Amino acid sequence: MEQNYIKPPVEVRYADQLAALEASDTGKKPENWRLSPKAVRTFILGGEAGGVKIPRKFYGNDALVERCIITLAGSRGLMLVGEPGTAKTMLSELLSAACCGVSTNTVQGTAGTTEDMIKYSWNYALLLSKGPCREALVPSPLLVGMENGIFARFEEITRTPAEIQDSLISVMSDQILNIPELGDEGLVLAKPGFNIIGTANTRDKGVNEMSGALKRRFNFETVMPIADVRLEKEIIIREAEDMAKAGHIDCPIDTDVAELLAVTYHELREGRTAEGTVVEKPAAVMSTAEAVSVYYQTISHSWYFGDGKTDMGLLTENLLGAVCKENKDDLEKLKAYFRTAVTAKAKKVGGAWKAYSETAGLLR
Ligand SMILES: Nc1ncnc2c1ncn2[C@@H]1O[C@H](COP(=O)(O)OP(=O)(O)O)[C@@H](O)[C@H]1O
Ligand SMILES: [Mg+2]
Structure with missing residues (x-):
């Protein structure tokens, strides 16, 4: 069955x-x-x-x-x-x-x-x-x-x-x-x-x-949202793997990208970054389930239209769609998050965060 x-x-x-x-x-x-x-x-x-x-x-x-x-x-x-x-x-x-x-x-x-x-x-x-x-x-x-x-x-x-x-x-x-x-x-x-x-x-x-x-x-x-970012990352990875298996999408799960999404969702939900900067909380629901769906949407797109690798621009566009569906002020909040938190992490850790920060121009 x-x-x-x-x-x-x-x-x-x-x-x-x-x-x-x-x-x-x-x-x-x-x-x-x-x-x-x-x-x-x-x-x-x-x-x-x-x-x-x-x-x-x-x-x-x-x-x-x-x-x-x-x-x-x-x-x-x-x-x-x-x-x-x-x-x-x-x-x-x-x-x-x-x-x-x-x-x-x-x-x-x-x-x-x-x-x-x-x-x-x-x-x-x-x-x-x-x-x-x-x-x-x-x-x-x-x-x-x-x-x-x-x-x-x-x-x-x-x-x-x-x-x-x-x-x-x-x-x-x-x-x-x-x-x-x-x-x-x-x-x-x-x-x-x-x-x-x-x-x-x-x-x-x-x-x-x-x-x-x-x-x-x-x-x-x-029932409270998951408070631990590492746990949220694990759930995103596990759920995305399960969904990919069910949808016959044979993409490897990029754990760095899962982490970046977990951190984004966590920080926007809490209104504070790991570095202690205060960020404005969007009115949209920033749930783990939404993060999973943004990620799955991205790999699914890469699987059918791209080369199977996680495309950071697509990720940001899907994030934009998920966060800014209810309230237009949320777009400004997301942009501000990219300007402050994402830019800071791009400088500090580089890697996927750098690629992520370079997609900020898509937020419009
Ligand atoms: N605490 C948690 N433990 C495990 N998975 C979670 C947790 N919180 C959210 N999730 C993920 O979010 C998904 C959506 O949950 P769902 O039961 O539809 O939420 P709700 O009914 O509260 O809106 C779950 O299937 C799971 O992948
Ligand atoms: Mg429900």
Whole structure:
């Protein structure tokens, strides 16, 4: 399966690691979980299982991952909040795949999400021919989760209107969903193992608009951007390698360029350079995920149109596109960053930084 899909679900992509963890798992397990909390932690933070190496997948805050696992073993939902691109979706997929073997039982929150997408809807052809019956019911991921004792993921929940979000409240407090149309058979009780993982971007319509009643049914965890530049560089390299492999792009990853991007993103996000110069922060999201996509875009371009080597001009142009898409003041901030920080590093370290600084003229 892995070779034939753009992005196989986590449980398929890491099937052998999950199987190795399951086979050697001796930890205590909540009812209906596929792996014990200890094995889930190993899956996400790395280690070893029955001779199989398990690479780390989430970086930055190990204690947060443990708290997430414990929350999910209890009766409150887990809400991951943070800037876009801080791996909230990735973490919720990893947790779902490891705890219940399924990461695809998902509702995507949008402004158009309706209550039936959260609870249930009907196949109208069957409803008309057979009347309200189980066969005619189209269960939502929430209902599937309750009936199978697995997690339902609610992506970007705060993009959904607050009153629609609130349809989760009764399910989360009573662990019951009532389908009045089905009469006596309409009472669905949640099986052990059911829980909800929500994600919310702080840049979207605020978490503040979520009702207090719903907030109380979740444990909130804030996922921060990666604070360590070296780690960010490693992630850029690893992700770009994975994407290149999946896209059949056979370019070597230029680690100097990955470093330069990691530093650029880090310094613009923090508003301060490694040398201590204050720089203005762009309004755009400066996430690791964006850095990965700028890099991938660049090598992909070189692969199809160029000679396969990372072209610094292309990198800068892609960076420009990524940073200046929301706000025109960001262009001035990026130019200023090149004038100060990039020029200083070009003098100090030379190499890729020098080539990078020579592309400043493309920022317009
Ligand atoms: N702490 C981190 N550990 C590992 N990868 C990260 C981390 N932060 C960001 N990433 C990278 O960013 C990508 C985007 O994450 P995603 O889950 O889509 O973010 P979000 O849902 O928070 O917007 C991840 O797939 C991963 O490559
Ligand atoms: Mg997301």
